[in-house]
Amino acid sequence: MSGAVVIDAMLATRGTPEGLDGLRKMTAHLRRQGPVVAHCTxxxxxxxxxxxGVRRGKEAARHHPRPGRAPGR
Incomplete structure (x- = not known):
């Protein structure tokens, strides 16, 4: 499968709910459309x-250091 065909299929999803999906959902969506693509591609x-992908319903992950630990560990 040509990369240009997959790119065209991905760009066709812009402006639709599928266009907001991340890697796993986009791979599944493309496979349902027909082209057999690997997730790494x-x-x-x-x-x-x-x-x-768009993060929905959660805030960004934050790192909270444990008290009593050396910095950077």
């Missing part, structure tokens, strides 16, 4: 195009 092409 979808990952690479999503990075190249600048697409990434």
């Amino acid at each position: 979808v990952d690479r092409l999503m990075r190249d195009v600048g697409m990434n």
Whole structure:
């Protein structure tokens, strides 16, 4: 499967609910559409195009250091 075909299929999802999906859901969506693609291919092409999933319902993860521990450990 050509990378250009997969990119066109990914770009066709922009503006739709599927366009907000991350790697796992985008791979499943593309496989349902027809092209057999590997998740690593979808990952690479999503990075190249600048697409990434949208975090819904959760705040960004924050690191809270444990008290009594040395910094950086």
